[in-house]
Amino acid sequence: MIKRVVGISLLLWVFSATGSEYLSHELNGQVLQINTDEGLVEITALANDSFEVFYQPSGIEQLPSFAIDGVAKKTELGISEKPASLTLSAPGIRAEIDKSPLRIRYFRGDNLLLAEQQGLFVEEDKRGFSFALQENEKLLGGGERILGMDRRGHRFPLYNKAHYGYTTESNQMYFGLPAVMSSNKYVLIFDNSARGEMDLGATNTDEMRFEAVGGRTSYIVVAGDSYPSLIEHYVTVTGKQPLPPRWALGSFASRFGYRSEQEVRDTVKLYQESGFPLDAIVLDLYWFGADIKGHMGNLSWDEKTFPTPVNMISDLRKEGVKTILITEPFVLSSSKKWQDAVSSNALVKNPEGKPYQFDFYFGNTGLIDVFDNDARDWFNQTYSALFNQGVAGWWGDLGEPEVHPSDAVHSLNGMTATGDEVHNAYGHKWAEQVFQHQQHLAPNKRPFIMMRSGFVGSQRYGMIPWTGDVSRSWDGLKPQVELSLQMGLFGLGYTHSDLGGFAGGEVFDPQMYIRWLQYGIFQPVFRPHAQDNIAPEPVFHKGKTKDILRTYVELRYAMLPYNYSLAFENSLTGMPLMRPMFFEDETDLSLIDEKDQYLWGDALLVKPITQANQKEVSVKLPKGAWFNFWSDERYEGGKTITVPTDIKLLPVFARGGAIIPMTIPVLSTDNYSTKSLDLHYYADKSAEHSTATMYNDDGKNPHSIRDGAFETLTFNAERKTDESQGDSLTLTLQRNGSYKGMPSSRMISLWVHNWPQDITKVMVGEKQLPNIADKTEFLNANQGTRWDSDNKTLEIKFSWKDTTSVTVF
Structure with missing residues (x-):
């Protein structure tokens, strides 16, 4: 029998609902330690604007934090004491602590952000925290749910769970987050991985309550002056998303699933013959088994259907197409690797200390213990072998885990915990394992890791989530914006959907399909994916459907300078793309x-x-x-x-004053270049001043931000209106930074939209450009200007190397 370290029942008498009493305190570095009659309470300044509050009931071992990214950032702290209270002050947040009973309130400046209502509470077999809600306060968060953007008034489970074929309502889905963002400009994180509930004023309208069956008794408060600054402070604590490889912003081919090597080759060939850009193809579970059931855990090529996989991967790569493989954390007892997994101690245990076997849809199975170092090492052997064959990215599926016995026993660095206690962190730890191992295998390449489940902070492992097995229907399309927006607010800015819908759908609906893929052009990852009774890839459709979508995929590639700059901004500040x-x-x-x-x-x-x-x-x-x-x-x-x-x-719609960099679309990002740039400037009298920054690097270096191996192209527009002389425009172009392989100069086509008048002259630096009225002659010229009076668009062509200005009179 395995001895349990984390005991739940002990909490029944450790902390009362009425609160603990202050005894003494001590400030050690950035940690305020408060001794109470019921145990230690620590308040740690994680950064200028963030506190972690960790209640530690006497005699209870705690699970580790999964949300926090490494050590606290250095900050200045001040502490003051009154007979009935303590005050702990950081530059951007202040905690006021009542001594009897112990209660904590949080302020930013003079604004009350949040106040404990009970502190830590224990009711029967639950532990958690209670906070007071303010009047008119709105709450976002909870991760993937379909409840509307404001989640106040809802109670929902904290337990990651598949919702197959969902449409317009879902209270529980693949990727829950025990965190909220308030309209009062704070984020609150319940740093607990256990099965639980989140009650945002549903039971009591003025109370926000988090509870779980076990796990860590801590929470984190983050403050900010605006929503973007709040997100930046949040990712400072939980981790920033590493830059993905640039090809991740390209076009993907994906389905459930490609059943043979020949089918994979034929699909890529059809993309090329149809003139559709393609950067990656995603192989579902048929790559390791001819049937849906009975093969999970093999994770080695089915030689009958994929006879030459290494040659296939190599041939695709020569065409600019990267190969991504699905993997799952389940090893069926019927798989080739079952006995090896058992003998290598790679599987979670039952309470008797033996590998836990249970039945689910795919067969009788065990579950890899991604919390255990030996199990991770065993799992990594598979990733190493496949990477050496040329696989470029990983798709982690069923990582909630989809089936997870509540009494399964996991090993955590000398501790043990049940499935219920660590369930919500399983996908998070799996992503960490794959990310760290990929860094070891290829330290000079950016990992690509797509997973559908995780925890607060999973973005720091490069996780690219998707919204699960959505219904292939209009009702499946309707909630996709809500799902991606909610996740993006909490660092997971690459959350996207199976374009076209995944589940069901017996008759092809071209209108719905076109509308879903059009939306996909303006979401973080462009990946049509579905059950293969209807082809999810646009190249398998005909006529208007195919022609419309080709134009949109080409636009996706033309917009890579803009989209890649959004990815850069996300990695710097956490700002979501959507x-x-x-x-x-x-x-x-x-x-x-x-x-x-x-x-x-x-x-x-x-x-x-x-x-x-x-x-x-x-x-x-x-x-x-x-x-x-x-x-x-x-x-x-x-x-x-x-x-x-x-x-x-x-x-x-484009914003007045916006400057959008674009380029010539290519069939693969292997051929991507910014030697020619189209700058689209939307001139308007309401926007006299505007600026935009384009980021650029080699698209591959995982350390480009850390090492400064990138360039920024800054575009500043100044518009002036003179009633006697008309409008004038000055656009300043600046370039800073460098990286290996960057263009030494660029050809610029500047499109000035909504320009109201013909031009007198256009100067680039000290040089006046010729005015070329003939459209054909202008298209063939390397420099010059042309005003289209019908469309009120001014086009300017010139060569650009260093800082320069373009002036239009």
Whole structure:
């Protein structure tokens, strides 16, 4: 019998619901230690704006923190004492601690952020925390749920669980997060991996409550002045997403599943023959078994259907296509590796200390113990062998885990914990294992790791989540924006959907399919994926469907300079690629509820079409000027507009003053180059000053940010209006930084949209460019200017090397 270290029942008498009493305190570095009559309470300043609060009941061993990224960042602390209270102050957050009973309130400046209602509580077999909610406070968070953006008033499980074929409602899904973001500008993290519940004012309208059956009794409070700064402070504590390889922003081919090597080769060939860009192909479980059931755990090629996999991977790679393989953490007792897993002590144990065997959909199985170092080493042998064959990326599936016995016994560095106590951190630890091992195998390459389940902080392991087995239907498409926005607020900025929908769907719906893939162009990862009764890849469809989507995939590649800059910004600050509308006006709390449209970066607003035969669509435009991305039609912001829809055109709008860098689309990012850049500037009198930054590196170096091996291209626009002389424009281009292989100079095509007048002259530095009225002659020229009076667009061509300015008179 395995001895349990973490005991739940002991808590029944350790902490009372009424709170503990202060005895003494001591400040050690960045940790305030408070001794109480019921145990130690530690408040650690994790950074300038963040506190970890760790209640440690006497006699109870605690599980480790899974949310915190490494050691605390150095900060300045001050402490003061009054007869009835203590105050701990960091530069961006302050804790006021009542001594009797012990209660903690948190402030930023004079603003009350959050207050404990009970502190740590214990009720029957639950442990957790209770906090007071303020009037009109809105709460986002909880991870993947379909409840609306404001989750206040809901109670839901903290237990990662598959929801096959979901549509417009879900209280429990693949990737829950025990964290909330408040309209009062704080984030609260319940740093506990155990099965539990999250009650955001559902039971008591003025109470926020977290509870679990075991695990760690700590929470983290993060403060900020704005939502973007709050996210940056959050990822400072939980970890920043490493830059993915640039090819991760390209086009993927994926299905359930490719059944043979020949089918894989034929699919890639069809992409090439159809003129569709392609950067990766994802192989589902048929690569290691001819059937769905009975083979999980083999994780070696089925030689009958994939006779020459190494040659296949190599041949695809020569064509610019990378190979990604699915792996799962289950080893069936019928698999080739079962006995090896048992003898290598790689599987979780039952309470009697033997490998835990149980039945689920795929067969009788065991579960790899990703918390145990020996088990991780055994699992890593598979990844090493496949990497040496040329595999470029990993897809981790079923990592909730999909089936996880509550009494399974895991090993954690000398401790043990049940399945219930560590369930929500399983995918997190699996991602950590794969990420760290990939760093060991290829220290000069960026890992690609796609997984559907994890915990707070999983982004620091390069995790790219997706939203699970969504219904292949309009109702499956409807919640996808909400799901990605919610995850992006908590560091997981690459959350995306199986484009086109995964589950069900017996008849192909071209309209729904087109609308879903159009939306996918403006989400972090472009990966159509579905059951193969209907082909998920656009190249297998015909006529208008195929032609429309080819244009959109080409646009995805043309936008790589802009999209890659969003990825860079995410790695620097945690800013999500998909951004909610409430970022535009933080004083308007109603914007928090907007879940049907979003900002793609700062420059573009996207309104997905999520219902059939929609003739027109309403769009809420933020303040300022906005331009139809396809026609340049101008709209005044700060109101809701109605625009007609066209199956060829997804509603997308560019912000007045935006500067969007684009380039020539290629068939693979292997051929990507920024030697030629198209800069699209949306001129408007409402935006006299605007700026944009483009980041660029080799797309491969995992240390480019750390080592400064990248360049920034900064574009600043200044527009002036003179009633007698007309409008003038000065665009300044600056380049800073360097990396190996960067272009020494660039050809620039500057598109000035909404330019109201013909031009007198255009100067690049001290040189005046020739005005070329003939369109054909202009297209063939290396430099010059042309004003299109019909479209009110000015195009300027010139060569750019160092800092220069373009002036339009």
